[in-house]
Amino acid sequence: MSEKMTTNTPWQDLTIGGTIYDAGNAREFKTGDWRSQKPVYIPEKCKQCGLCFPVCPDDAIPVNHEQKREDFNYDYCKGCGICAKVCPFGAIEMK
Amino acid sequence: MGIRERLSGNEAAAIAMKQINPDVVAAFPITPSTEIPQYFSSFVSNGAVDTEFVAVESEHSAMSACIGAEAAGARAMTATSSNGLSLMWEMIYIASSLRLPIVMSLVNRAVSGPLNIHNDHSDAMGVRDSGWIQLFSESNQEAYDNLLMAHRIAEHKDVQLPLMVCQDGFITSHSIENIELLEDDKVKEFVGTYKPEHYLLNRKEPIAIGPLDLQGYLFEHKKAQAEAMRNAKKVIAEVSADFEKMTGRHYGFFEEYKMDDSEIVIVCMNSTAGTAKYAADRLREQGIKAGVLKVRMFRPFPVDEIAKALQGQKAVAVLDKADSVNGAGGALFEDVTSAMFVNGVTVPTVNYIYGIGGRDVPASDIETVYKDLVEVAKAGKAENPFRYLGIREK
Numbered sequence: 001m002s003e004k005m006t007t008n009t010p011w012q013d014l015t016i017g018g019t020i021y022d023a024g025n026a027r028e029f030k031t032g033d034w035r036s037q038k039p040v041y042i043p044e045k046c047k048q049c050g051l052c053f054p055v056c057p058d059d060a061i062p063v064n065h066e067q068k069r070e071d072f073n074y075d076y077c078k079g080c081g082i083c084a085k086v087c088p089f090g091a092i093e094m095k
Numbered sequence: 096m097g098i099r100e101r102l103s104g105n106e107a108a109a110i111a112m113k114q115i116n117p118d119v120v121a122a123f124p125i126t127p128s129t130e131i132p133q134y135f136s137s138f139v140s141n142g143a144v145d146t147e148f149v150a151v152e153s154e155h156s157a158m159s160a161c162i163g164a165e166a167a168g169a170r171a172m173t174a175t176s177s178n179g180l181s182l183m184w185e186m187i188y189i190a191s192s193l194r195l196p197i198v199m200s201l202v203n204r205a206v207s208g209p210l211n212i213h214n215d216h217s218d219a220m221g222v223r224d225s226g227w228i229q230l231f232s233e234s235n236q237e238a239y240d241n242l243l244m245a246h247r248i249a250e251h252k253d254v255q256l257p258l259m260v261c262q263d264g265f266i267t268s269h270s271i272e273n274i275e276l277l278e279d280d281k282v283k284e285f286v287g288t289y290k291p292e293h294y295l296l297n298r299k300e301p302i303a304i305g306p307l308d309l310q311g312y313l314f315e316h317k318k319a320q321a322e323a324m325r326n327a328k329k330v331i332a333e334v335s336a337d338f339e340k341m342t343g344r345h346y347g348f349f350e351e352y353k354m355d356d357s358e359i360v361i362v363c364m365n366s367t368a369g370t371a372k373y374a375a376d377r378l379r380e381q382g383i384k385a386g387v388l389k390v391r392m393f394r395p396f397p398v399d400e401i402a403k404a405l406q407g408q409k410a411v412a413v414l415d416k417a418d419s420v421n422g423a424g425g426a427l428f429e430d431v432t433s434a435m436f437v438n439g440v441t442v443p444t445v446n447y448i449y450g451i452g453g454r455d456v457p458a459s460d461i462e463t464v465y466k467d468l469v470e471v472a473k474a475g476k477a478e479n480p481f482r483y484l485g486i487r488e489k
Contacts, residue, residue: 014315019193023301
């Protein structure tokens with residue numbers, strides 16, 4: 001059941017109850033366009049303390065293999081501003 | 096053949112659940128269905144079933160737990176009444192739209208307020224558009240039998256909808272009547288095991304259930320749900336036929352009592368049908384050709400079959416044990432008259448709201464309905480179709 005469902009798919013061909021037979025599919029749903037304010041990352045001020053990415057409700061703060069955060073992935077940033085609020089060093093500014 | 100017993104309607108429902116032995120039961124006690132989870136939890140304690148019993152903190156949680164269990168791939172059941180069902184309301188729609196074949200024993204009670212714990216059908220009527228199959232039961236025997244048929248109907252691949260078996264609070268739930276039970280092994284064989292095609296605990300196929308379903312999709316999913324409800328009709332007929340083969344007990348979409356030669360008919364549901372049959376017999380002694388049409392399958396509604404059954408009658412009364420408070424008729428009346436209209440059946444038909452909040456419905460009240468129908472039949476038309484039965488008024 002991996003055929004793509006689109007808004008042209010007739011009702012008979014949709015999955016029962018809208019169930020998605022695939023794991024990790026939230027990545028395909030980009031919520032970034034809900035944003036009205038955007039966080040800006042200032043790497044010079046960032047101490048890599050690790051407080052920001054666990055509070056992100058979506059997947060907007062990528063963390064690399066060295067456990068360091070990278071710049072925002074705005075595809076998934078709704079602009080909630082929680083990361084900016086928890087940052088103790090002023091390394092995230094809402095604009 | 097069968098085990099002769101005498102049980103209350105609640106005992107009958109609990110024993111049906113014991114014999115079904117579902118994977119999960121999540122329930123919260125509420126009058127008059129309290130005894131069902133109470134008896135069932137003793138079956139769990141005694142090791143008579145291997146069900147996971149979840150003693151939840153509210154009915155909202157009861158239905159949520161059933162949804163979680165059913166989505167995981169388990170067979171889940173619950174029981175409730177009245178305001179308990181009201182508290183489940185949000186999750187009732189989730190269960191049906193996620194197409195989870197949960198089975199509920201609904202012991203009908205008035206939805207408050209003012210506070211009332213007795214029988215009417217306002218709880219069931221409140222969820223008549225929620226996408227649950229609704230079967231009504233005249234007696235403890237029918238409540239038991241309908242529950243034994245429930246999973247095979249709900250879980251059928253062309254259906255996959257939740258199902259509630261209704262019976263009248265106190266009137267049947269607390270009255271002890273004779274009943275014929277099936278042997279455990281027969282029930283087990285008839286009900287079968289639940290083998291969902293897709294379920295959350297299948298590690299070979301990770302899935303997401305209940306995702307966001309916006310403008311581009313919800314309409315189509317609702318259409319699929321509506322089609323499943325239409326399919327349920329065929330499946331209910333098949334499962335009922337199988338059940339009859341095993342037990343000799345016949346279950347149609349509705350029961351026609353003395354309608355072969357009837358001229359006036361009362362349409363009703365649940366325990367009132369018993370009183371109506373008694374009243375019809377009394378009137379037949381006076382030469383009045385009275386009949387009863389007892390609706391068992393309210394959702395899906397047997398539109399064409401009911402219209403056909405009522406064709407040629409001289410007058411019909413539809414009894415609603417819940418007031419829709421809509422300035423018009425009750426839910427059953429609307430469905431019956433709409434079924435007649437679309438099938439071109441024009442019989443003078445009147446509606447009676449009755450038995451609200453457990454108001455007793457004596458045979459003498461039902462007889463007055465038949466007497467009214469004799470007048471309607473004579474006149475060939477009904478003045479004031481929206482009536483009340485047994486109300487005090489000046």
